Amino acid sequence: MLSAQDNEILTRVGPGTPTGEVLRRYWTPALLSREVTEPGGVPVRVRLLGEDLVAFRDTQGRVGLIQENCPHRGASMFFGRNEDGPDGTCGLRCLYHGWQFDVDGRCVDMPSEPPASTFKERVRATAYPTHESGGIVWTYMGPPETMTPFRDFGTETLPVEYQLASKTRSYCNWVQTMEGNFDTAHISWLHSWPGANEIQDDGSDKPGYPSNVLTWKFWMHDRAPGIEVANTWYGFKYAGIRNTPNGHTNVRVTQYIFPYSTIVPAVPFSTRQLMVIPIDDDNCWRVNFNVSIPSNPAGHGGEPLFGTIDPYSAGQALRTNGEIARTHVAENDYLIDREQQRTTTFSGIADFVSQDLMVTESMGPIYDRSQEHLGAIDKAIIRMRQLIVRTAKKFADDPAAPLPALAGPDADFRRIRAADKTLEEGEDWRMLGTDDDPGVREAEEALRHRLPSAGG
Structure with missing residues (x-):
C-alpha cells in the first residue's frame, strides 16, 4: 500500500504539484494531428495536465497550443477566428475585442487599441511549443530554458x-x-x-x-x-x-x-x-x-x-x-x-x-x-x-x-x-x-x- 501522502504525490498532475512538474519536463502527446488537419481550420479544446488550452493550425500550417482564456478579459479562444493578420502575420483572433495571438503566444494584432499603441508588444498568451511526429502533436510544458530534445520512439522517420x-x-x-x-x-x-x-x-x-x-x-x-x-x-x-x-x-x-x-x-x-x-x-x-x-x-x-x-x-x-x-x-x-x-x-x-x-x-x-x-x-x-x-x-x-x-x-x-x-x-x-x-x-x-x- 501507499501512504495517503505518497498517493497524493503519485496522482496529482496540476501546475506546481511534484509529479506534475516532473511530467512537464517530457514531450507529451497533446492531441492527434488529424484533429487539426486544415490550415486556418477550426480550433480544438485541449485539457492537459490540468490546464485548459486551445490547439489550432494557423494559415501557414503551424500548430499552436495556447491558453484557452484570452489574456485580455478571459473570453475563450476556442470561439476565435483562425485567420491571417496584418503584415503577413496569422493566428487566433479573440471574438471579444479582436486581439490576435500567433502560435508562439505573441499578440500580433490589437485593433481595439489606438493605432499608435505599443501595448500589444507587452501582452503574451501562455503558449507551449509543439512538434508533430507519428500522427501526434506533442508539446513541452516545462520552462523554456529546460526544454529537452524530442524523444524519438521511431516516429520521426515513419512513413x-x-x-x-x-x-x-x-x-x-x-x-x-x-x-x-x-x-x-x-x-x-x-x-x-x-x-x-x-x-x-x-x-x-x-x-x-x-x-x-x-x-x-x-x-x-x-x-x-x-x-x-x-x-x-x-x-x-x-x-x-x-x-x-x-x-x-x-x-x-x-x-x-x-x-x-x-x-x-x-x-x-x-x-x-x-x-x-x-x-x-x-x-x-x-x-x-x-x-x-x-x-x-x-x-x-x-x-x-x-x-x-x-x-x-x-x-x-x-x-x-x-x-x-x-x-x-x-x-x-x-x-x-x-x-x-x-x-x-x-x-x-x-x-x-x-x-x-x-x-x-x-x-x-x-x-x-x-x-x-x-x-x-x-x-x-x-x-x-x-x-x-x-x-x-x-x-x-x-x-x-x-x-x-x-x-x-x-x-x-x-x-x-x-x-x-x-x-x-x-x-x-x-x-x-x-x-x-x-x-x-x-x-x-x-x-x-x-x-x-x-x-x-
Whole structure:
C-alpha cells in the first residue's frame, strides 16, 4: 500500500504539484494531428495536465497550443477566428475585442487599441511549443530554458502510410489506468473465457514462438504467473512467467518507459506504444501509436489474437478525429451481460478493452491506495509507483536533479521492444526483444528484403 501522502504525490498532475512538474519536463502527446488537419481550420479544446488550452493550425500550417482564456478579459479562444493578420502575420483572433495571438503566444494584432499603441508588444498568451511526429502533436510544458530534445520512439522517420495513432478517454486518474498495463496476472482472469481450455495444441507449445491462438490457453492454464522485474536506463521491464500445458516456460516481457509509456507484449515482439496521458487528476487519454514499419516475419504469431475462436471484439469504432468512440461506459454498466458471464466469458463484457476500463474506472476517480493489499503479482506496479514518487520527491527538493529516460546521445528509444516467447533451455528472458533476440533479427531481415529503401 501507499501512504495517503505518497498517493497524493503519485496522482496529482496540476501546475506546481511534484509529479506534475516532473511530467512537464517530457514531450507529451497533446492531441492527434488529424484533429487539426486544415490550415486556418477550426480550433480544438485541449485539457492537459490540468490546464485548459486551445490547439489550432494557423494559415501557414503551424500548430499552436495556447491558453484557452484570452489574456485580455478571459473570453475563450476556442470561439476565435483562425485567420491571417496584418503584415503577413496569422493566428487566433479573440471574438471579444479582436486581439490576435500567433502560435508562439505573441499578440500580433490589437485593433481595439489606438493605432499608435505599443501595448500589444507587452501582452503574451501562455503558449507551449509543439512538434508533430507519428500522427501526434506533442508539446513541452516545462520552462523554456529546460526544454529537452524530442524523444524519438521511431516516429520521426515513419512513413505517413504507416502512421497509426488513436486515443481513448478513460474516466479515472492516469496512474490507475496505467497500472493495468503492469498487471500481467489479470489477463488470466479479467480477459479469460472457459473455451480457451479447449484450444488444441497446434504444435507451438514448445520452446520458441507460440501462436497467438495458443497464448489464450497459456493464460488460462497458469493463472498465477511469476513476476520478475529488471531495471533499465529508461525505466524497467518485467516478465510474466507461466507454465504451459506441455510443461514449458512461457514469458511475456512488458516495457515501461518513464513516465507515461508502456509496450505490451506480442508474439514475437512489439514496439507499439501505449501512453497514458493525464487530462487532469480525474481523467486521462490512452494514446496508441505505431513507431515502426510492420515486418510481418513469417511463421510467428499465427492468427491474430482476436479471431474466430474467441468471444471478444477487437475494438470499437474509430471517429474521424482518431478518438475511439466508447459504447461501454459506467452509465450503462459497460453493457455487462450476466448470462454471458455465467456461460461464456469470465467478465460478461464483450469488448476486450472495455473490460480494462471497467475495472480501473470502477475504483473511483482516484483510488485510495492506503486501503489496498498488494501481493506477489504486484511487483511491477510497486516498482512503477516507487520510481514516480521517488523522482517527484527528489525533483521537488532539487529541480536541477537529473530525470530518468530523457533524450541523450546514448538513449535510443527505437530499440525498446516487448516480447512473448516460450524459453529454450537456459534462455534468459532479459534477452527477449533485444537486438540479440532471434525473432528480432529475423523480423529486421524480413523487413530489409521487403523494403530495401527503409533500412533495418
